[in-house]
Amino acid sequence: MVTPDPRARLLQLASQQGASLSGLSELIGRNSTYLQQFVRKGSPRKLEETDRRTLARFFGVDESELGAPEENSSVGTVTPKRGEWVDVPRLPLGASAGSGALALEEAPIGAFRFSARWLREQGLDPAQLSAIRVEGDSMEGTLRDGDEILVDRSPRPLRDGIHVVRTGDALLVKRLDTSRPGTIALVSDNPAYRTLELPSEDVQVIGRVVWKSGRL
Incomplete structure (x- = not known):
């Protein structure tokens, strides 16, 4: 070899x-x-x-x-033994729940530690996970400004739900509506914000939001 x-x-x-x-x-x-x-x-x-x-x-x-x-040697993503923990990288950028945050630098600044058993039970691959911060209030009611979210980047068929997406240089966290062919609607949970309807080719889906934490 x-x-x-x-x-x-x-x-x-x-x-x-x-x-x-x-x-x-x-x-x-x-x-x-x-x-x-x-x-x-x-x-x-x-x-x-x-x-x-x-x-x-x-x-x-x-x-x-x-x-x-x-x-x-040891493998970074071998199936962990029972009781082990997995460090998920925390990226120094925010997914805007407002008008849009620039996402240019994505080197990790730390990590969140999750139970390996819990991740397996959720069907999540640690190698496909990253944590980022929510910025803005357009998802208020579900996600608050300052919440940390876990993003699953596993390649899967697109379905409705809360996702992190990139449009141009802006990184957004929105609820997706894919009911109209050729169009993706970016829906805010806060009714004060209007829905954005964009051509599918203008929206890069980074991953699905599968967990959140936030301050009380």
Whole structure:
């Protein structure tokens, strides 16, 4: 079996996930240029075990893909044993429940910890989950400004419900109505906001909202 070059593999995974090397460096508690130097200059020569494990868990890959010896590797998204916990990355952006929030930087700034058993019971794949903050009051009654939501990015047939979508550079959290062919209606739960009707091709569905938490 050919062992992948960990530097090239890290770049590939970061590109697929839409994460920056500086953001990933902060995820593992390093300065913002740490992984850039690892990839471009070969310094350090290899990732430390704790850094490698954190990155493997974030990307959902075996540690061997990032340079771990085969006998010491572990898979980031293996089915967890009973009683284990899963860290879901928290992204530093908001899904607007108002007029629209820009979504340009998506490197993680932390994580929410969920019971692996609970995620399995809900049919959720940890590798397809991320947590973001709600901004604005257009979903008031269901979601409040400042709530944290869990977004499931698993590829599934589109159905009505609350989703995070991208329109242009704006990231929105809205209830979707797909009853009209070729059109997606973005519906606000707050009656003070009008429904937005857009051509389907102008709406990129990021994922379905499957959980929320909020301050009392």
